[in-house]
Structure formats: structure tokens, C-alpha cells
Amino acid sequence: MSYGNKPQYPTRVKTILDDGKLKLSADPIAGGTGRPSLSLYVANTPNQDGAIAANPRIDVYTNVPTDKERGLIRAAMDMPAFFSLMELLKMVADPATPAGAVYTVDNAKPDFRNGKRQEAPLLENRTILGKDKDGRVYISVLSVDGDRPKIRFHFGAGMYHRMARPQGGEPLTDAEVSMIAARAWIASMSHLVPQVAADVYKHVPKDPNGGGYNSNKAAAPAASSSDYGDDLPF
Helix, strand or coil: CCCCCCCCCCCCCCCHHHCHHHCEECCCCCCCCCCCEEEEEEEEEECCCCCEEEEEEEEEECCCCCCCHHHEEEEECCHHHHHHHHHHHHHHHCCCCCCCCEEEEEEEECCEECCEECCCCEEEEEEEEEECCCCCEEEEEEECCCCCCCCCEECCCCCCCCCECCCCCCECCHHHHHHHHHHHHHHHHHHHHHHHHHHHCECCCECCCCCCECCCCCCCCCCCHHHCCCCCCC
């Protein structure tokens, strides 16, 4: 574990996940200068053995100039946690799930203090998946710091693609549109994230002569702690 200078990570290559159409946004909040955004991407995080792990991340930018961490709240996860998140969001987006339903996922990191790893992990933030009182599906990432903004990103249709029923062109309700949009986002991410992760991941085989991993691979620095990393339940 590195406690000295900040490690230098490989530059993250932009992928299809960086397409602005796949990001979520919300109305500006008090003190904000623009619309907050939520994006999901895959980080090329080096491990100590020299491998490059492909770990999904959710980045929320609050767009509040006075907010901490340059307005960034990052939910770090691994691939199994990502797919669990998608399954929970599917449950929320099911028409049978009642308004007001809320599911939470904790995002923690190893807790190192005084050079020693603590038994319990350190909670950094929590991902919230829910339906509001009007039946609209939303996602939030809330920091453990209660002073940070709490922003709901509602799923909905774009302004250029109105959805309606075939008889009479009656528009769908906001709740119906939100559930459809949430399920569409789940389908997109469930296909695109694994594709990007497969391109990002780099395996380092063990040294056949013993003694761990191939000695001709430069040991990568340990991941920094920052990369892990109303009625909302936090």
C-alpha cells in the first residue's frame, strides 16, 4: 500500500459509455451553476500485481462550485456489484413495484489506519434506487458526508421522442415513461459495460518459476482511496 506520492494511473480511454446520451441529468440545485450529471463507466484500475482491473464506476457531478471534491461523488464497485445493482434497478422499474419503494447499495473501501488494515470496511457512499410518490424511477448516490448535495436522477424520455399509445395517440404517464426509460438504461448498461470491461481488463499470469507474478512486469501502485472512490435514506 502506497502512502507517499500519489500514484500515476493510466489515462482512461474514452468509450461508448462516455456518450452524453447515456448520461443522466437533473435540474440545477441550490447554489449550482448547471445541471448535475450522472455517468457510468469502467475504470482501468491497476492492482498491486500489475494487472489492470475493469471496475465500474458511477460519477455524480453536482455542478455546485462550493461543493467538496470538486463536486464529485463517486460510487465504486466491481463487476458482480454492478450486475446486482442492475437487478435491483429492474425490481424498482417493474410496474408491480409500488410507489415509494427504495433499495440501497453500500459502497465501501478497505479501511487503512496507522498502516494497518481494519477489520471492517469504510463506508464512502450509498447508491439509492427508488420510485418516488408519483411512480417515477430514480437513482441517487449519497455521500456519507451529510453536507454534500442529495440529488435524484429521474429516468425519463428525451424531448425528441414522445411515447404514446396506438389508439388515439394518448401519451403515456410520467410513471410509465420513467419505468420504460429505466429498463432501457439497464439494457444498455448491461450490454455495454461488459464489452468495455473486456477491452480494459489486462491479466498478469503468475511467474512459472515461482515467486508470484512475472518479474518483468513493473509493479503497479496501489489504488488510491479516492478511486474507491428530504426523504432519501442516508
